[in-house]
Amino acid sequence: MSEDRQLLKGLxxxxxxxxxxxxxxxxxxxxxxxxxxxxxxxxxxxxxxxVFVSLASDGSKVRTNxxxxxxxxxxxxxxxHLRRKVAQSNYQVNIKAQRVDVADPxxxxxxxxQIKIVMRALEKLSCEQREIIILHLQxxxxxxxxxxxxxxxxxxVQSRYRYGMEKLRQxxxxxxxx
Numbered sequence: 001m002s003e004d005r006q007l008l009k010g011l012x013x014x015x016x017x018x019x020x021x022x023x024x025x026x027x028x029x030x031x032x033x034x035x036x037x038x039x040x041x042x043x044x045x046x047x048x049x050x051v052f053v054s055l056a057s058d059g060s061k062v063r064t065n066x067x068x069x070x071x072x073x074x075x076x077x078x079x080x081h082l083r084r085k086v087a088q089s090n091y092q093v094n095i096k097a098q099r100v101d102v103a104d105p106x107x108x109x110x111x112x113x114q115i116k117i118v119m120r121a122l123e124k125l126s127c128e129q130r131e132i133i134i135l136h137l138q139x140x141x142x143x144x145x146x147x148x149x150x151x152x153x154x155x156x157v158q159s160r161y162r163y164g165m166e167k168l169r170q171x172x173x174x175x176x177x178x
Contacts, residue, residue: 004066011059036134037078047077121171129164
């Protein structure tokens with residue numbers, strides 16, 4: 001039996017240890033996806049907390065594909081947040097979760113600058129393209145999983161991914177993201 005199935009079984013039986021293990025296993029990936037979608041670490045943490053509170057109160061909804069279910073919940077929470085904040089046009093990039101490399105501060109600054117450039121470039125993509133790119137690259141989801149989650153054809157998902165990646169390349173090459 002896979003680890004996720006065992007965790008789901010424990011969750012369905014009401015074991016808090018199963019919920020804790022699920023949290024520890026997936027929190028970093030889920031937090032990263034949320035942060036990339038909402039551009040704010042605090043809001044991303046709120047989204048993650050909402051997902052796990054919901055999972056704790058009604059974990060019986062999850063039958064298979066635990067990671068896919070959790071990613072879907074995080075994306076939906078992030079969308080809800082973005083809908084509430086649609087009037088605000090500028091989202092601030094907040095990258096407090098970066099580890100500090102005491103040995104070489106110059107490398108840390110260069111890495112932070114690169115992350116900020118990529119984040120600004122991601123902001124310039126449409127929501128649909130950004131979500132698909134983040135779910136595929138950071139969420140480690142396959143196109144058919146993303147298509148099922150977003151209720152669209154796999155061709156649409158693949159074309160949005162391709163066009164989004166092309167636009168990202170253009171933005172990063174021309175340094176328009178800066």
